[in-house]
Amino acid sequence: MTATFSVCVYCASIEGIDPRNLQLAADVGTAVGERGWQLVSGGGRSAMMGALAIAARKAGARTLGVIPHSMVEREWADHDSDELLVVDTMRERKALMEAHADAFVALPGGVGTLEELFEVWTSGYLRLHAKPVVLLDPYGHYTGLLEWVRGLRDAGFVRDEAIDRLVVTTTVDEALDACVR
Incomplete structure (x- = not known):
């Protein structure tokens, strides 16, 4: 663990999703801050x-965002981040997020969240890192995906x-506790 524990959280940045997911994200941010941790995120607002990110900062967390130039140019960047790293590509983004994190938590999300989750999960399985990878799924968002992966296991x-x-966890506390085990 580094001097300040850093957790990277993957989640949706698309508008119009179920408000309970916005509250879940805010609850995670608050809990990160209350634990005195740093939040690493995709740098979006x-x-x-x-x-x-807003909830994490309100609760005292330092926030580090990593975002590609193209997303900054579209005015998607969280310029209130304590540190905003701007990169050229999504691959660079993911590499910096991984390098700055001690653990990873995925919240409900879409294809971008899935892509990040699968990459960090796979690299952990391949022993390219030993950092915890946690899925926080209180509403069954990932039920079908997890069943599909188990089917892949059953097929060899x-x-x-x-x-x-x-x-796989269902509460914020379980997810963050799993980050330090």
């Missing part, structure tokens, strides 16, 4: 990503060790 495409590498 919209939807869940924005709610997460995925090992139990890979499935076990992902910690």
Whole structure:
């Protein structure tokens, strides 16, 4: 663990989603701040990503955002971040987010969140890092995905060790507790 524990949270940045997901993101941000941790995020100011960062700062967390130039140019950047790293590509974004984090939590999200989750989950399974990878799923958002992955295991495409590498939780406290185990 670094001097200040840093958790990277993946979540949706698209507007118009169920308000309970915005509240979930805000609850995670608040809990990160209350634990005295740093939040690492995708550096956006919209939807869940924005709610997460705003709540984290209100609760005293330092926030570090990583965002590609193209998204800054579209005025999507969270310029209130304590530190905003601007990169050229999404690959650079993910690499910096991973480098600055001690653990990862994925909240409900879409294809971008899934892509980030699968990359960090896979790299952990391949022992490219030993950081916890946690899925916070209080509303069953990922039920179908998890069933599909278990089906891949049953068909011989995925090992139990890979499935076990992902910690699935249903509450904010469980998710953040799993980050330090």
